[in-house]
Amino acid sequence: MTDPTGHEAVPTPPTSAAVARRAGVSRATVSYVFNGQAAGRVGAGAQARVRAAAEELGYVPHAAARSLRAGRGRIVLLAAPADTAPVFGPLFADFLAGFQSALHRLGYTGVLHGAPADAPLDAARAWAELRPAAVLTLHDPPLDASAVDLLKRAGTAAVLTPGPQAPPGAHALLLDQSEAGRRAGAHLLAAGRRRIGVVLPAEPGLAASADPRLAGVRAAAAGHPDAAVHPLDLALTEESAARLVARWPALGLDAVFAYNDAYAMLLMRALQDAGHAIGTGPGRIAVVGADDLLLARLLRPRLTSVRTEAIAPDRLAHLVDTLVRAPSTPPATHRLGTFRVVPRASG
């Protein structure tokens, strides 16, 4: 059997009304049992009958329907491009795993929505269809005021977007990428480096963190009139690295902050293959990455790296829970972490 759009019909899932009939209780009682509100309202015998009837019928509560009844949803939507993990690195994947576990313990269903970033309003509409209790976006560009408004009208209690600025009504989540650049720049300047290259990845989606990192290095260099900062375009391919290294003698750089460890490893290998010495000593090129990957310690010299010290994922989950429970909390900026340099032999 097919419906007008050419789909076969799927059996209708069992409803809470059917469970109530089978257990001989009201629908409200079924609702109390499945929303964790049975204590003091539903006796132990009735609770057992409801659970047995649900088991027999194969009933599970409907997250979205429940969210409408309860006035809040249980879905926390993390809106991030599906390729966020490689962009943000393994630290992000670890953080995400911890965040989803923490949400689970708080009774939420965390889902990652990775569809392509559309216009803000289209994206917000797609997310609103899931009736989330909270939306955290990592999208670039961030939402605008009308997108936040649409989510709020669809019952989303808390909208959190990347800082430093957030649209009206939304909270800002701040991981200040310029700090990563300031730390890397200050480290290299303190070691006497004055001609500092800063890698700007050619891969899409990284400008939102690469540009503030460059600005951070420039801010660090501002106090040193003899220092110069040079942006360097680099794609994550051996060919691109070889092209950049061919220009190196003309650039005359004595240090590079390479965006992250992957770009740093690629560039360091290409510099070495062209006969440049890498390291902290005189006449060597200092190379600094970011993310503090294990693999980056396998090259020689071992890579100096800017490490992200993120807040514990359960702190973020608790923040979301707090905002969902009190949706009128005035929007604020919430800091996600800081950065520090882990000095090793490369620079």
Add this chain to the structure above:
Amino acid sequence: MTDPTGHEAVPTPPTSAAVARRAGVSRATVSYVFNGQAAGRVGAGAQARVRAAAEELGYVPHAAARSLRAGRGRIVLLAAPADTAPVFGPLFADFLAGFQSALHRLGYTGVLHGAPADAPLDAARAWAELRPAAVLTLHDPPLDASAVDLLKRAGTAAVLTPGPQAPPGAHALLLDQSEAGRRAGAHLLAAGRRRIGVVLPAEPGLAASADPRLAGVRAAAAGHPDAAVHPLDLALTEESAARLVARWPALGLDAVFAYNDAYAMLLMRALQDAGHAIGTGPGRIAVVGADDLLLARLLRPRLTSVRTEAIAPDRLAHLVDTLVRAPSTPPATHRLGTFRVVPRASG
């Protein structure tokens, strides 16, 4: 104002009934417009009035409610641990990005559900609350028959679990990890290697692919009576690699298939630091990884790697769409890809 669970009330989202009232049409008309069924049923003027009313009220259709009405959902749930990306490597993240884009083009909302793997029935219940049209799991252990049944009763048209075996009612998605082992083993045996180590990662969640990879190497070696295969425990830390390398002279291995490129890079570096020569020549230890990472080509010698040749992500999205449209399709096994060796200098 707070509800009995201590939550502030959230404004109720605008309903399709409110849109219908404002546009002066029936609820069915609103439903036709938002379910892509307006052609031939709703005039252009009424369609425009419905969209204008929805815009003014901030109405968005409710994905889950719509799925109940339409007899199928629009959510495709990819149930994978949130730390799947690092486990499966960057190839998986790329695949996921392509898969979600392809679902989006087909009118689905792809969400990644990364909560911890519970007992199969608990996991299925959590997923069923989202009323997905299809569920693809990468969980280990896979679902059982009652979990599949629960999902089907909740209206899930297609359940796809990792193969080679699938529980009754579910389709099997097969990426035959033993083939990766067979290819690596055959490559090393053809090069004359006879004492082959196979890395079994100590990190959790990898046994489901590591064990069949080991079995594959053993299958390749079965035709060579003078060949021996040795499982090697290794954690992704420099200390663990140093401990394994300290035992190397006693093991007397001339080759190692190191599970993936990260373990291979770690082990190769530790072997080199201990004075072992790596490569294809006599007296050298052959090292083979998997995933064909860019970073693995940065070490010297460049790493030989087993590459996954996955099906195009839109082929998987189209398979899901086909199964959702025809939920009575008999369960089958669907191959996700094959493997091949990319020979380089390391082995």
